[in-house]
Structures are given as structure tokens and as C-alpha cells.
Amino acid sequence: MSDPGTEDVEALVRDEPAGSKMELRLWLRLLSCANLISAEIRRRLRTEFGVTLPRFDVMAQLHREPDGLRLGDLSRRMMVTNGNITGLIDRLVDEGLVVRAADPADRRATTVRLTRAGATMFRLMASAHERWIHEMCGALPAEGVGRLLADLDTLKRSAGAAMREPD
Missing domain, CATH: 1.10.287 (Helix Hairpins)
Known part of the structure; x- marks a missing residue:
């Protein structure tokens, strides 16, 4: 595929x-x-x-920040528009997985965080996600995974350096 x-x-x-x-x-x-x-x-x-990958990704970001994130910060982390985040959050709020609150530091901003049910659901999904990745990478020997990670780190640095070089 x-x-x-x-x-x-x-x-x-x-x-x-x-x-x-x-x-x-x-x-x-x-x-x-x-x-x-x-x-x-x-x-x-x-x-x-019954979850999309973008919803899983939103929940993963919120799981890393138990005190919550501003919507703008969440959209920047996920590299999507505020409109996309708002739609995802609306559905997660409707399902009781996320709550919105006024940001105490700036009442014009909204902070979102996982509910207890959302955190529980995310932990279940994250555990399954980890198993799936392990299954899909299972044919690679442990030492091969280590070498591949090291090589990909080098590739990432090389790509990053090339992005900063003037044409």
C-alpha cells in the first residue's frame, strides 16, 4: 500500500x-x-x-502538558491552522475527552487539557500505538535499529544544515 x-x-x-x-x-x-x-x-x-490520527496527535500533545495548552500553542506544535485545531477540539470536548478554560494569564486566550476520561483513553491508544510500531519494525534486529537511528540523526542534521544554507 x-x-x-x-x-x-x-x-x-x-x-x-x-x-x-x-x-x-x-x-x-x-x-x-x-x-x-x-x-x-x-x-x-x-x-x-474510532479515532483519527490528527485527534490522536492532539491528545498526545495535551498528554505531555497536563496543565493544558493554549489553542495557538497547540496549533503551532501540530503545524496546522487554528481553524483545524478548533474543529478537532470541538469534537473532543463534545465527547468529554478535553475541556476548555479561560487562560488565567490572558482571559482572551483559551487553554485546553485532557479530562480524566481523555487521559485514560489516550494511555490505552498510546499503548496500542507502541505495540503496533514494535510489530511493524519487528523484522529489524536491535543493533540495526540503533544504527538506523544514528544514521537518521545524521541525515536530520544534514537536512537541517542544508535548509539554512543560502542558495
């Missing part, structure tokens, strides 16, 4: 002379793996908990 076209591009890149497109092949493989895992996580969250 990969993205349409990803396999076609990988096939074209594979036909290039050895070494000439290795970074492109790496990027396509990373994208393909991320898309496969994400699609399966989305499916399982929907099937087992």
Missing part, C-alpha cells in the same frame, strides 16, 4: 548507474516506509478506537 507513483519512480531510479541516485533512492524509500506505517496506524486507530 505505497503512494501511487512511488514505486514507478523507484524503478526509474533503480535503473540509473550505481551510486548516481543513491540519495534519491534513500529519500524515496524513507517516504515509502513512512507512508506505509502511517496508513496502517491510521487504519488501526480508526478500527480499534
Whole structure:
């Protein structure tokens, strides 16, 4: 279940002379793996908990901040618009998983936090999420996971450095 076209591009890149497109092949493989895992996580969250991945992500952010977050801070953390966050929060409030409160430091701002029921539901989902990730990565040996993490840290630093370099 990969993205349409990803396999076609990988096939074209594979036909290039050895070494000439290795970074492109790496990027396509990373994208393909991320898309496969994400699609399966989305499916399982929907099937087992009736929750979307964005709702899970909102609850994860709120779980990290038991005293709550301002809506603007939450939207920045999730890199989505305030409108998207408002819609997600509305549904979570309706289900009794999140509560809104006026921010004591700024009464114009709203703070949201998980309810006790929301925290309990999130812990159940997070536990299942961790099992699913372990299952999907189960074919990798422990030492391979360590090497891959180290290599991806290096890749992340390299990508970050390239973003800061002027053209």
C-alpha cells in the first residue's frame, strides 16, 4: 500500500548507474516506509478506537502538558491552522475527552487539557500505538535499529544544515 507513483519512480531510479541516485533512492524509500506505517496506524486507530490520527496527535500533545495548552500553542506544535485545531477540539470536548478554560494569564486566550476520561483513553491508544510500531519494525534486529537511528540523526542534521544554507 505505497503512494501511487512511488514505486514507478523507484524503478526509474533503480535503473540509473550505481551510486548516481543513491540519495534519491534513500529519500524515496524513507517516504515509502513512512507512508506505509502511517496508513496502517491510521487504519488501526480508526478500527480499534474510532479515532483519527490528527485527534490522536492532539491528545498526545495535551498528554505531555497536563496543565493544558493554549489553542495557538497547540496549533503551532501540530503545524496546522487554528481553524483545524478548533474543529478537532470541538469534537473532543463534545465527547468529554478535553475541556476548555479561560487562560488565567490572558482571559482572551483559551487553554485546553485532557479530562480524566481523555487521559485514560489516550494511555490505552498510546499503548496500542507502541505495540503496533514494535510489530511493524519487528523484522529489524536491535543493533540495526540503533544504527538506523544514528544514521537518521545524521541525515536530520544534514537536512537541517542544508535548509539554512543560502542558495
